[in-house]
Each structure stands twice: as structure tokens, then as C-alpha cells.
Amino acid sequence: MDVQAMVDNESGDKGNLCRKMPGAAGTKRASWECGIPQIGTAAFGISAFEPVDPASGFTPGWCTMHVVQHQRNEYGVGGEYEFDVIIYDHDKKVIGLVQGAPIDPNSKTLSVTSHLPWTVEVEAKGGDNDPVVFKYGDQTWQNIDASHMSTLGNGPQNGYEEGNREGDMGFTC
DSSP, rough: HHHHHHHHOOOTTTOOOOOEEETTTTOOOEEEEOOOOOOTTETTTEEEEEOOSOOOOOOOOOEEEEEEETTTTTTTTSSSOEEEEEOOOOOOOEEEEEEEOOTTTTTOOEEEEOOOSOOHHHESSTTTTTTOOEETTTEEEEEEEGGTOOOOTTTTTOOOOTSEEEEEEEOOO
């Protein structure tokens, strides 16, 4: 973990990963206190999630995903979006996971493998306000698609309140 980069990226907003601590009275010295996200959360370019269940196979039905889209050019993320994608089967078992995976700079896509027979494709071809497109098998939906119960991008700043936007969605598997 690059603590100096976290300190350098400190914006002063509430809830930041690092906070500045004043030095002793009469000195110009200050220190920083930093933490890491709790398991199951993401913020400021860092994420922590449970690992994939090592048992192969999956329970078919309605699978769900938790998706984190890390804002490009912020908190150590390069010029392309990076994604965390956690795929759960019908019984809520973690069957697929990528963390901090950048999209391909040419195709603007990311392929996520799991215990499912096909990959989940993530496309982020546009700008910050443009939809993210997801594909699994013959299904295609956007981050704002109500039929897939997607919540990615909901929020006062199009979801990018802490250097990333995150949400959940589902699909038939």
C-alpha cells in the first residue's frame, strides 16, 4: 500500500482514508493517520473483498454482482477505469472476483471469469456520465437498467463520491 500516495491525494472531504493530525502546540509538525477499507468495502482506490469460494460449480438462478468502478486519474488509478467485480451465485456464494482490474485500453472492456460457463463482460467506453455496459451470455444491460436491479452510479455525484462508484445488479445464470 502506497501510504504517501494516499496522503498526497488527501482532499479533505469527510470520510477520507487518511486524516491529518495536528502536531504539538507551538510546532509546525503534523502527522497523518491512515486506515484501510473494511472487508466488503472500497474507497479511495483501495478495496477489500472475500476471496472466491474454491469449490467449483455454482447454483443457477438469479446471480448477483457487486461492482466498483474506480475513477480514472484519482487515488493512484491510471488513465483507464479500474473495476472490482464480485460475482455471487443464486445461493450468495462468491464464484468470481477481480479487484482493481483495469479495462483494456483498446477495447475499453474487461472480461471477468468465474465458476459460470461464460465470462461477464464489462464495457466502459465513454466518459464519467456515460453508462457502463454489462454482458453475460445473451444478456446485455447498462448500469442504470431497472430490469437487472442495477444501482451502479446512483448518488449525488453520479456515484463518484469517494473516488469510485459502486452498486449491485443481477442477471440470470
